[in-house]
Amino acid sequence: xxxxxxxxxxxxxxxxxxxxxxxxxxxxxxxxxxxxxxxxxxxxxxxxxxxxxxxxxxxxxxxxxxxxxxxxxxxxxxxxxxxxxxxxxxxxxxxxxxxxxxxxxxxxxxxxxxxxxxxxxxxxxxxxxxxxxxxxxxxxxxxxxxxxxxxxxxxxxxxxxxxxxxxxxxxxxxxxxxxxxxxxxxxxxxxxxxxxxxxxxxxxxxxxxxxxxxxxxxxxxxxxxxxxxxxxxxxxxxxxxxxxxxxxxxxxxxxxxxxxxxxxxxxxxxxxxxxxxxxxxxxxxxxxxxxxxxxxxxxxxxxxxxxxxxxxxxxxxxxxxxxxxxxxxx
Amino acid sequence: xxxxxxxxxxxxxxxxxxxxxxxxxxxxxxxxxxxxxxxxxxxxxxxxxxxxxxxxxxxxxxxxxxxxxxxxxxxxxxxxxxxxxxxxxxxxxxxxxxxxxxxxxxxxxxxxxxxxxxxxxxxxxxxxxxxxxxxxxxxxxxxxxxxxxxxxxxxxxxxxxxxxxxxxxxxxxxxxxxxxxxxxxxxxxxxxxxxxxxxxxxxxxxxxxxxxxxxxxxxxxxxxxxxxxxxxxxxxxxxxxxxxxxxxxxxxxxxxxxxxxxxxxxxxxxxxxxxxxxxxxxxxxxxxxxxxxxxxxxx
Numbered sequence: 001x002x003x004x005x006x007x008x009x010x011x012x013x014x015x016x017x018x019x020x021x022x023x024x025x026x027x028x029x030x031x032x033x034x035x036x037x038x039x040x041x042x043x044x045x046x047x048x049x050x051x052x053x054x055x056x057x058x059x060x061x062x063x064x065x066x067x068x069x070x071x072x073x074x075x076x077x078x079x080x081x082x083x084x085x086x087x088x089x090x091x092x093x094x095x096x097x098x099x100x101x102x103x104x105x106x107x108x109x110x111x112x113x114x115x116x117x118x119x120x121x122x123x124x125x126x127x128x129x130x131x132x133x134x135x136x137x138x139x140x141x142x143x144x145x146x147x148x149x150x151x152x153x154x155x156x157x158x159x160x161x162x163x164x165x166x167x168x169x170x171x172x173x174x175x176x177x178x179x180x181x182x183x184x185x186x187x188x189x190x191x192x193x194x195x196x197x198x199x200x201x202x203x204x205x206x207x208x209x210x211x212x213x214x215x216x217x218x219x220x221x222x223x224x225x226x227x228x229x230x231x232x233x234x235x236x237x238x239x240x241x242x243x244x245x246x247x248x249x250x251x252x253x254x255x256x257x258x259x260x261x262x263x264x265x266x267x268x269x270x271x272x273x274x275x276x277x278x279x280x281x282x283x284x285x286x287x288x289x290x291x292x293x294x295x296x297x298x299x300x301x302x303x304x305x306x307x308x309x310x311x312x313x314x315x316x317x318x319x320x321x322x323x324x325x326x327x328x329x330x
Numbered sequence: 331x332x333x334x335x336x337x338x339x340x341x342x343x344x345x346x347x348x349x350x351x352x353x354x355x356x357x358x359x360x361x362x363x364x365x366x367x368x369x370x371x372x373x374x375x376x377x378x379x380x381x382x383x384x385x386x387x388x389x390x391x392x393x394x395x396x397x398x399x400x401x402x403x404x405x406x407x408x409x410x411x412x413x414x415x416x417x418x419x420x421x422x423x424x425x426x427x428x429x430x431x432x433x434x435x436x437x438x439x440x441x442x443x444x445x446x447x448x449x450x451x452x453x454x455x456x457x458x459x460x461x462x463x464x465x466x467x468x469x470x471x472x473x474x475x476x477x478x479x480x481x482x483x484x485x486x487x488x489x490x491x492x493x494x495x496x497x498x499x500x501x502x503x504x505x506x507x508x509x510x511x512x513x514x515x516x517x518x519x520x521x522x523x524x525x526x527x528x529x530x531x532x533x534x535x536x537x538x539x540x541x542x543x544x545x546x547x548x549x550x551x552x553x554x555x556x557x558x559x560x561x562x563x564x565x566x567x568x569x570x571x572x573x574x575x576x577x578x579x580x581x582x583x584x585x586x587x588x589x590x591x592x593x594x595x596x597x598x599x600x601x602x603x604x605x606x607x608x609x610x611x612x613x614x615x616x617x618x619x620x621x622x623x624x625x626x627x628x629x
Contacts, residue, residue: 062518089524102515114535116523162345164519171523 001198002038003177004074005287006092009033011068017284017330026284030233032068033311035173041225043218044211045256047280051233052211053097056177058093059209071081090120093173097180099114103152109163110137110148114320135166136169136226140196158189162196170198175309177209182217196219217258219245226317232283232291234271234312249320251296287289287300292324298324354620358532364619367612376605378421388415388572396594397591404594408584413577413598420572420599425604427485432551439500440543444499444531447508458505461498469495477566479504482500488567500546513576541621549616552607559603574599 013029031053036042036059044052057063058070061077072088075130080088096102103112113132117123123131127295136144153161161181168176178197182190194217201208210221218227219241227244227254229237237250248254255275262268276294281287287294293304303323311321320326358364378429391410398405398463404413446457472495480491509518512535561567562575577599588594 013585060522062522086524089522094518094522096515096519098515102519104534104538108494119524120528159617165578166525167519 002040004035005038005072006032006036007069007071008059009069009226011058011065011070013051013058013063014066023271024284027286028233028283029065030060032113032235034228034235034238036209038174039205039207041201041222042209043222043227044209044227044230045213045215045218045227046230047213049232049280049283052213052230053179054229056094056179056209056211059158059175060177061088061094062094070252083274091174093168093171093176095161095164095176095178095181097182097198099157100152102164105152105159108151109155110326112152112163112167113170116167120171122172131170134266135170136163136291138200139163139166140167140192147288148238156189157185158193161185161193165193165200169204172204173206173217173245175207175209177211180213183212186320191220197221215257215262216235216244228273229256232286234291234321235330236321239317248326249314249318250292250296250322251324252292272314290321300324341372343540357619358616361615362620364616367609367614368616370605370609371613374421374609375425377401377418379487381418381421385415387419388412388425395586395589395592395595398594405592407577407595408580413595416572416577417574417598417602420577420600423485423572424558424574427489428551428554428606428610429547430486430489431492431554431557432547434490435497435550435553436499436543437546438497439504439546439588440491440536442497443504444508444535445502447505448512448531448535449526450509454505458502458598461501464495464498465502469557473557473561473566474564477561488558489554496550496553496557500550503546503574504539504543508535511535511538511584541618544617544621545614546609548617552610555603555607555610574602602611 002120007215011029011032014025014027016023017026032055044055046052054063058065058296061070064078072080077085077088110129110132113135114128115288117128117131117160118125132148133144136142136147139185141159141162141226147155147159147163152163155163176197181197182193185193192272196207197210198221200206207227208221210218210225212218222241225241228235228241229244229250231252237244237248244253245257248257254319255273259273262271274297275295276297276299279295281291283293287305287306289307290296290299290309293299296304299305300323307323309321309323309326312326313320314320314325358368388411391406393407394410396402396406402412402414404417405414407416441459442457442578446454473492476491484523517530517534520534525533558567558573559575559578562573563579565576565579567573567575578596581587581592581596581599584594
C-alpha cells in the first residue's frame with residue numbers, strides 16, 4: 001500500500017433543515033475516521049441517504065465539515081494557503097453521478113475541455129487543440145474530430161460521462177472521487193465506462209474513491225481495493241473487497257450482501273431478508289446506541305440500544321463497529 | 331512562434347463563429363415569424379436612420395385636415411403638417427429611447443440579479459428588498475410626480491431615468507435563473523477545476539441565459555415605448571413635437587376620431603406603435619433562434 005494521501009479525522013457534518021422556527025440539526029456524517037492511501041481503490045457503499053455522497057464531497061473539499069479535520073498530504077485543507085488549496089482542488093477531482101447536469105449545455109466539447117487546460121497552463125497554448133484530441137482519444141471518443149464541436153445535448157449519456165471524465169483528466173488529478181458514475185447510464189454502456197475507469201487508473205496510477213450502492217460494479221472496479229460500508233452517516237465496516245464479500249462481519253453488511261441477486265431466480269425468490277424492521281430510521285431522529293439495533297436481528301437489549309460501538313480492528317485490516325463481533329472474538 | 335500559435339487559435343475560433351453564423355442564418359430563414367419580426371424592425375431602423383434624408387421635414391401649411399392622398403399618404407394634421415413625415419421624424423427618437431432603455435434596464439438587472447442570485451444570503455436580501463420597494467410604487471403616477479420635480483431635458487436622460495426605476499422585474503427574473511443554474515452540477519465541476527466565482531458567472535452562467543438576456547433587452551424596449559408614449563400622451567415630454575404619443579394626444583384632442591376624412595390622423599401613430607412593438611416581439615423570437623444552440627442546431 002502507498003503512503004497516506006488523505007486522512008479524515010473525526011469528521012462530523014450536520015445541516016440545519018426546516019423553516020424559520022422549526023429548524024432541526026441533522027447529523028449527516030458522524031465521527032468518520034479514514035485514511036486513504038496513494039494509488040488505492042476505495043469503495044464507499046451503503047443505502048441511499050447513508051451519507052456516502054456527502055462523504056465524497058467532504059473529501060473533495062466541496063462541503064466543509066462541521067467539525068474534524070481533513071489532511072491532504074499531511075496538511076489541513078482548511079488551513080491551506082490559496083495556492084496550496086488550488087493545487088488540492090486540481091488534484092482531487094469529483095465525477096458527478098448525472099452526466100446530463102455536469103456538462104454546460106451551451107459549451108461545445110472543445111470549450112469544456114480546453115478551458116481548464118488554458119486556465120492552469122497545462123499545455124502550451126499552441127498545443128491546446130492537440131491536447132483536447134488526445135483527451136478525447138484517452139476516454140474512447142474516437143475519432144476526436146467527430147466529437148470536438150458537438151454540444152452536450154448531441155451526445156448520449158455514456159458519451160457525456162466520457163466527456164466529464166476527459167475534463168477531469170485534463171487537470172491530471174491524483175484522486176478521483178466517482179459518485180455512482182454508471183447509475184444514470186444505459187445498462188449497455190456501463191461496462192464500457194467501468195473499463196475506462198480501470199484503464200485510466202492503470203495508466204495514471206491515480207487513487208479512486210468509488211461511491212456506489214451496487215456491490216457488483218464495486219467488485220469490478222476494485223478487485224484489490226478496500227471498501228467502507230456506511231450506515232446512517234457512520235462507518236460500520238472497513239476491509240478488503242474480497243474479504244468483505246466472503247467473510248462479512250457486521251450484521252448490516254451480511255444483510256446487504258444477502259440482498260445481492262443470484263443468477264438462479266429460485267434462490268433469489270426463496271431468499272429471506274433477516275431484518276427486524278424493514279424501515280430505515282429517519283436521519284433527523286437517530287436511534288440511540290448502535291444505529292442499526294432497530295433492524296439488527298442479533299441486537300442485545302441493554303447493550304446495543306445504549307452504547308454506540310466504535311470502529312475497531314478485529315483482524316488485520318478488518319475494522320468493524322459492532323458489539324457482538326467484538327465479543328465474538330474476545 | 332507565440333504569434334503564430336495565437337493566430338492559429340484565433341483562426342479556429344473565427345471559422346467556428348462563421349459556421350455558427352451560417353447555421354443561425356439557416357435556422358432564421360426557416361422560422362417565418364422570427365424572420366418577419368426582423369424585417370419589420372429593419373424597416374423601422376431604416377426609416378429612423380435614413381428617412382429624414384429623403385422625406386422633407388413636416389412644415390405647417392394651409393392645407394389642414396387633408397384626407398389621405400398620394401402627396402400626403404396619411405393626410406395632414408390640424409396645422410397642415412404631413413402626418414407621414416411626422417411619423418418618420420418621430421421614429422429616430424423612439425428607437426433611441428427604446429434601445430437605450432432596454433439595454434440599460436438589462437445591464438442593471440443582470441448585474442444585480444446575478445450578484446443576488448449567486449451570492450445569496452445578506453446581499454440577496456438587501457438587493458431584493460430594494461427591488462420590492464420599487465416594485466410596490468406604481469410607475470406612471472411616479473413619473474407624473476417626477477416630471478414636476480425634475481426637468482426631462484433630452485431623450486437619453488429620460489431613458490436613464492426610466493431604467494433606474496424599472497429594473498426590479500427583470501432583476502427578479504435573472505435572480506431566479508441564477509438561483510436554479512448555480513445548483514447545477516457543472517457549476518460545481520467548474521469550481522473543482524479551480525475557477526473562481528467571477529469566472530463561473532461570466533463563462534458558465536451568463537452564456538446559459540444569454541438568449542434570455544437579449545430577449546429581455548427587446549421586452550424592456552417594448553416596455554420603454556409604452557412608458558414614453560404614455561408620458562408624451564399625458565403631455566409630460568415637452569421637447570418632442572413629432573413624438574407618436576403627442577400626435578396621438580393631438581389627434582384625440584382635436585376630435586379627429588369622429589371624422590372619416592381624418593381617420594388616418596389617429597390611426598397612423600397607433601399603427602406605428604403597434605407595428606414597432608410587434609416587430610420587436612417577433613424579433614425576440616429570432617434571438618432565441620440565433621443564440622440557443624438547441625434551437626439553432628434543430629434538435
